[in-house]
Amino acid sequence: MNNQPKWAMLIDTTKCVGCHSCRVACQNQNGLDVKESFNRIEEQEFGVFPDFNRRFTPAQCQHCDNPPCIRVCPTGASYKRSDGIVSIDTNKCIGCKYCMVACPYNARVINIKEGYIHKCGFCLELIEDGQAPACVSTCPMGVRVFGDINDPESVISKMLISKKTHRLGESLDTKPSIYYITRK
Amino acid sequence: MSTENAFDIRKLNRRTFLKLAGGAVAAASALGILNFNHWKTISQKAHLIKYATQCQGCGANRCGIFVYTKNGRVCKVEGNPIANNNLGYVCTRGHGYIHELYNPARIKQPLKKTKNGKFEPISWEQAFSEISIKLNEIILENGPQSLFWLQYPMANASLAFRFMHALGSPNTISHGSTCYTARNAAFETTYGSLLDSDIQNSNYIITIGRNPCGGIKLYQMRELMLAKENGAKLIVVDPRHSETAVIADRWLPIKPGTDLAFLLSMLNIIIKEGLYDKEFVEKNTVGFDVLADEIDIYPPEWAEKICDIPKDTIYQIARDFASHKPKSIIHRGYHGGYGAAYINSFQTARAVAILNAVIGNYEQIGGSYKPLKAVLGELKEGGHPAPMTPTISKADGAGIPGRYPAASYSDGITHAIPELALSGELKAGFVYHNNPVRTNPNPKRVIAGYKKLELLVSIDTVISETAALAHYILPESFYLERDDSIDNVHIGNYGQVSMVQKVVEPIHDTKPLIDIITELSKRLGIGRFFNFTIEEHNNLRLKPFNITTDELKKVGIKDVTNKWTEGFKPCSTHSKKIEIFSQTLKDWGVDPLPRWQEPLVSPDKSDIHSFRLLHGKQAIHTHSMTANIPILMEISSQYNMMRLWVNTKRGAEIGLKTNDEVMIESTIGKGRIKVRLTEGIHPSCVWLPSGYGIFSKYLDTAYNQGISYNDFLPTYYDPVVGHAMTNEVIVRVTKS
Numbered sequence: 001m002n003n004q005p006k007w008a009m010l011i012d013t014t015k016c017v018g019c020h021s022c023r024v025a026c027q028n029q030n031g032l033d034v035k036e037s038f039n040r041i042e043e044q045e046f047g048v049f050p051d052f053n054r055r056f057t058p059a060q061c062q063h064c065d066n067p068p069c070i071r072v073c074p075t076g077a078s079y080k081r082s083d084g085i086v087s088i089d090t091n092k093c094i095g096c097k098y099c100m101v102a103c104p105y106n107a108r109v110i111n112i113k114e115g116y117i118h119k120c121g122f123c124l125e126l127i128e129d130g131q132a133p134a135c136v137s138t139c140p141m142g143v144r145v146f147g148d149i150n151d152p153e154s155v156i157s158k159m160l161i162s163k164k165t166h167r168l169g170e171s172l173d174t175k176p177s178i179y180y181i182t183r184k
Numbered sequence: 185m186s187t188e189n190a191f192d193i194r195k196l197n198r199r200t201f202l203k204l205a206g207g208a209v210a211a212a213s214a215l216g217i218l219n220f221n222h223w224k225t226i227s228q229k230a231h232l233i234k235y236a237t238q239c240q241g242c243g244a245n246r247c248g249i250f251v252y253t254k255n256g257r258v259c260k261v262e263g264n265p266i267a268n269n270n271l272g273y274v275c276t277r278g279h280g281y282i283h284e285l286y287n288p289a290r291i292k293q294p295l296k297k298t299k300n301g302k303f304e305p306i307s308w309e310q311a312f313s314e315i316s317i318k319l320n321e322i323i324l325e326n327g328p329q330s331l332f333w334l335q336y337p338m339a340n341a342s343l344a345f346r347f348m349h350a351l352g353s354p355n356t357i358s359h360g361s362t363c364y365t366a367r368n369a370a371f372e373t374t375y376g377s378l379l380d381s382d383i384q385n386s387n388y389i390i391t392i393g394r395n396p397c398g399g400i401k402l403y404q405m406r407e408l409m410l411a412k413e414n415g416a417k418l419i420v421v422d423p424r425h426s427e428t429a430v431i432a433d434r435w436l437p438i439k440p441g442t443d444l445a446f447l448l449s450m451l452n453i454i455i456k457e458g459l460y461d462k463e464f465v466e467k468n469t470v471g472f473d474v475l476a477d478e479i480d481i482y483p484p485e486w487a488e489k490i491c492d493i494p495k496d497t498i499y500q501i502a503r504d505f506a507s508h509k510p511k512s513i514i515h516r517g518y519h520g521g522y523g524a525a526y527i528n529s530f531q532t533a534r535a536v537a538i539l540n541a542v543i544g545n546y547e548q549i550g551g552s553y554k555p556l557k558a559v560l561g562e563l564k565e566g567g568h569p570a571p572m573t574p575t576i577s578k579a580d581g582a583g584i585p586g587r588y589p590a591a592s593y594s595d596g597i598t599h600a601i602p603e604l605a606l607s608g609e610l611k612a613g614f615v616y617h618n619n620p621v622r623t624n625p626n627p628k629r630v631i632a633g634y635k636k637l638e639l640l641v642s643i644d645t646v647i648s649e650t651a652a653l654a655h656y657i658l659p660e661s662f663y664l665e666r667d668d669s670i671d672n673v674h675i676g677n678y679g680q681v682s683m684v685q686k687v688v689e690p691i692h693d694t695k696p697l698i699d700i701i702t703e704l705s706k707r708l709g710i711g712r713f714f715n716f717t718i719e720e721h722n723n724l725r726l727k728p729f730n731i732t733t734d735e736l737k738k739v740g741i742k743d744v745t746n747k748w749t750e751g752f753k754p755c756s757t758h759s760k761k762i763e764i765f766s767q768t769l770k771d772w773g774v775d776p777l778p779r780w781q782e783p784l785v786s787p788d789k790s791d792i793h794s795f796r797l798l799h800g801k802q803a804i805h806t807h808s809m810t811a812n813i814p815i816l817m818e819i820s821s822q823y824n825m826m827r828l829w830v831n832t833k834r835g836a837e838i839g840l841k842t843n844d845e846v847m848i849e850s851t852i853g854k855g856r857i858k859v860r861l862t863e864g865i866h867p868s869c870v871w872l873p874s875g876y877g878i879f880s881k882y883l884d885t886a887y888n889q890g891i892s893y894n895d896f897l898p899t900y901y902d903p904v905v906g907h908a909m910t911n912e913v914i915v916r917v918t919k920s
Binding site: 014015016017018019020021023024025027028029031034035037041043045047048049050052053054055056134137138139140141142 | 262431867
């Protein structure tokens with residue numbers, strides 16, 4: 001067993017109603033500008049009236065184990081932490097935006113005031129304090145489950161075994177740390 | 185379609201990339217250095233201080249929240265896990281509304297309208313003195329019944345009733361007649377009070393036009409999900425594929441205005457097939473036999489032609505609903521469907537109440553129940569006697585046989601105020617955190633009415649459309665800047681007490697409502713009714729519960745009753761039973777049983793441009809009060825959420841593509857808006873999100889963004905409750 005945590009998230013799109021509470025909770029937690037958001041929700045429609053349904057898919061930095069953003073960073077500002085979080089040393093970031101283009105999930109955002117790049121960091125300051133990220137704790141539908149996948153007893157580890165999950169853009173071999181449950 | 189296809193793998197093409205890169209270089213060089221980390225570290229380490237208070241991002245829920253400050257500035261919100269109404273969660277509006285504290289649009293001092301129509305700042309002393317002199321004149325000349333107070337029903341409501349009663353006016357009014365009064369009146373007629381639905385423990389849940397995932401109630405959202413995790417079935421009956429339909433087992437896109445036909449045929453099946461709870465009905469209800477005698481005329485074969493739900497589906501839903509009894513509910517509903525929607529809404533809500541009764545789910549786990557509410561201590565216990573309740577009738581006719589007999593005294597009829605002002609019956613009014621000019625039908629009419637008033641005083645935090653018409657605007661301190669009255673809005677398994685407490689000092693020259701009322705009272709000769717402080721008022725309210733205001737401030741919310749227990753309790757109806765047949769209604773000349781009634785108006789079948797106009801809430805906005813909050817309005821813009829929903833086939837018939845702009849016209853108004861073509865709506869209607877169409881020039885972010893259904897809605901008063909029948913509107917939609 002590995003004592004080092006490996007943080008991951010499971011997003012159950014069958015529970016998401018597209019309310020955007022996660023987005024604004026995140027903006028407040030991270031002190032973001034109105035136009036800066038680390039979360040977005042993609043809406044899709046299926047079927048023909050009256051046999052119809054919609055799906056809301058929340059998306060953000062996928063904290064890839066094989067992150068394309070890091071490979072293109074010329075200064076080493078983007079880096080992978082040993083706990084799985086893809087982080088940005090804003091001290092080293094020169095705002096070149098190569099990473100924004102490289103990210104297949106469109107997850108990186110320019111800090112409007114200062115010019116550096118930032119994105120979802122799994123609310124490190126909260127998880128270090130033993131709390132869930134802001135987007136997880138605010139969600140009344142329980143769409144998001146967050147936890148340590150190195151701990152076989154964690155809720156997320158058990159759910160990854162019992163539920164059929166997938167990751168976004170699996171063919172790209174990015175190996176995201178965010179897993180999804182999606183009704184076909 | 186796979187989820188991957190939802191993601192545009194590269195949203196940035198080369199051109200946008202270069203454009204962005206250019207901007208960033210400029211930003212970086214403006215800084216001179218690229219050391220962003222230094223100050224960021226400092227700001228992150230700043231000490232967070234946590235306050236337990238109550239949200240005011242909407243009027244209804246008043247969720248228990250913790251607000252955090254960093255360096256004296258409010259920065260974030262979390263949910264209070266013990267609060268009945270939100271169970272630890274916070275909605276989008278709750279997160280967004282804290283930013284209104286710092287909005288430059290806030291009113292910074294009392295304002296007076298000058299002769300040239302502009303506002304000029306005045307002192308509080310001048311405002312109190314001039315308002316009181318004018319008000320005294322009006323009362324002397326026209327009597328106190330010429331005065332009204334319009335408000336959302338918040339914790340402070342009792343102060344407003346006390347103030348108005350002390351002056352002798354019965355006209356304290358809420359927004360209810362444009363929202364929920366048909367539902368409330370129907371449940372009161374049937375059970376003596378509004379029940380709640382125990383969603384969490386139910387095995388079979390039907391919602392009729394109710395969309396808790398859009399018209400947010402966090403506990404209902406959470407409970408729906410918990411019930412589903414336990415295997416409950418959720419059936420959503422709604423002409424539009426609502427956000428609640430997204431998580432439903434079944435979406436039934438009913439023809440709008442025909443829910444009553446669907447419900448009557450459910451009753452038909454349940455009664456004819458003997459699926460009801462015979463023992464319960466026998467023991468605890470009145471008039472079942474009369475209903476059983478006439479329900480024959482409403483078989484599903486009849487209903488399917490009216491409501492567009494196939495008869496086999498109705499059979500199945502009725503049988504499933506009954507077979508899960510008593511852990512089976514038709515949700516009590518709210519605004520959508522039958523709150524104040526159609527001429528048949530009161531009877532639709534009656535049918536909902538009766539269907540729940542015949543399967544015997546009253547006061548049952550997983551059924552309908554009377555939520556427990558804290559009974560607050562009263563001011564008179566501290567030597568502050570209550571003023572007499574005026575014996576004179578409400579000007580709007582609420583609660584008066586022959587006028588609107590089932591309307592309640594505490595809600596009144598808000599959208600009647602303009603006519604009463606035009607006729608001269610009302611001469612002066614206070615509007616407290618309410619914006620009838622934007623949220624009532626036909627703004628031209630509302631403006632004409634409110635302009636006729638000799639004195640209009642707005643108590644608000646921003647200059648809404650209504651405040652813009654006022655003679656005086658009194659800026660109330662924001663909910664984060666004041667202590668409010670102890671609240672008992674958190675009802676449920678336990679009754680709770682909660683409160684809004686001050687988190688930061690007022691930024692501007694503002695006052696809490698109690699100070700405004702106290703100062704006015706002194707000058708109106710009723711000072712003896714307001715000779716207490718908010719602390720004394722709150723300590724008296726808490727007296728029955730063995731907790732002080734200071735203790736409550738630490739936790740924000742507290743259970744103060746015993747736990748709800750299962751089992752029949754007498755209703756507060758005349759018979760003490762559930763009144764399926766209502767003698768009261770009969771005495772008023774109203775149908776004593778729900779009977780089929782067509783909507784008042786219907787689309788013109790010979791005109792391919794004719795649709796019924798529906799509206800509903802989005803999770804990110806409250807009435808007209810949040811559209812000026814940039815962090816929320818950004819979502820509306822980014823996701824193109826202000827569009828009109830139109831059925832794909834109907835849209836194609838009139839030459840529309842998604843994002844085309846259309847002209848909407850009704851008998852009273854016109855407007856332009858983009859469309860969203862979708863398979864997720866009944867072909868006979870179009871749907872407009874509410875909360876947009878702000879035209880107060882003082883609200884920069886919201887101004888001229890989207891349109892409001894009120895611009896198209898004629899003014900109606902349903903004959904039983906006087907509600908606004910907000911879905912009785914037919915529009916023509918044409919490509920513009």
